[in-house]
Each structure stands twice: as structure tokens, then as C-alpha cells.
Amino acid sequence: MKYQFKAHPTVFEGVQYRSRLEATWAAFFTYMDWSFVYEPFDLQGWVPDFVLRGRSVSRPKWMKAKTFAALGGKKWGSREILVEVKPSWNHFDQSYKDTILCATDIDAKILLLTQFEDRPYDEYQCWDGFGGLLLERWQDEDGEQGQENDDAALAHCIVCKQTTIISASGGWGCRLCGAYDGDGLIHPCEYYTINPLDVWKQAKNATQWRGY
């Protein structure tokens, strides 16, 4: 079934977005201090709405150089997440996901977003869901390939020092820098420096319809 939504082009910080929802997510990324580019490139059959880019990270002062090297620290910060925003989940059926997966590289990380949803994902771990779905492709050393499809959650990464995106029940590595939870680098949400729900409200406010 196709749903028709009338998109209101909306400006945020000098950039015009095709819809208010896209502008609101752009505002959310901005206030979360996540680095992003709107419509970064065309892929074969799919144009991502955004790419989120990990900020460059250097070795934390408290971490020994040897540990940093062993954890793959040289590669931290180089991560990218491709983002697609749609008004509702009806848009993200399997054929749409297949189109995206066909268009992307073997190790692509894709975040599907509709609206921010405030819900604790896991009370024990205190990961917060925020209404995103992570679609990820992977390839191991033996060349075996696969894909994961899991709720995205928010947590605090002590390497890139920000609230970051993890997979709620899969790999808990920081998707914005590559630091891994198993190494004690990803912390639950009581470590947040900012409250994501407040950030979303602020983003909604900044992009509300003003009748022009």
C-alpha cells in the first residue's frame, strides 16, 4: 500500500530539506553534535538522505599506546552511517531494504528513521531506543557475508566522548567511531552528557511549521 504525505520543504541553519521531518532529524544530529552531510552522494538505485560521520578520535590520555593499538584504535573515528528518513515504517518494506542493501558496500551501516520514539530499550543495560533501525552488512575474514537487522539504541561512548548509536541486541560497538563495548568503552545512558529526548524536542521546536 502506498501512502501519500505532503512534504513541506523546511530550512534549518541555511539548508533547505525536502521535508520537515528531514529538517528535524538534521537539527537533532546538529544538537547531538554528530557530524553529517545532507544528500551526500548518489548510489546505484538509492540516494541516502544523510551520512553521519564519526569524529576523529585520538588515543584517550588514560589508555596505554599498546592497548590503543590492540583495540584497533588507529581506525577509530573513520566510521560512516548512511541514513534514510521516511514518514512511517510502511515505507521500509523488505523490497525497499533490499534496494538499499543492493546499492551499498559489503560493510555498509544503514540507519532507517521515522520519528524519534522515547522508550528504554533495555532496563538492565539502560540502552535507550530512539526509533531507529540499523541495517548492517558484514563480511568476516573467511569471506562469509551476512546482514543484520536490529533496533538502534543510544549509549555513551567514552572514546569519541558523545552519545552514540549502537545495535540494541547485536554488536554494541560505537557505530560512530568503532570502539567496542566488550572493551568497556560503551557506557549506559546515565553517562549521557545530553538527554536525547530533550534534544529531539529542541529539534522539533527549531523546525516547526511557521506558515511561510
Ligand SMILES: [Zn+2]
Ligand atoms: Zn565512539
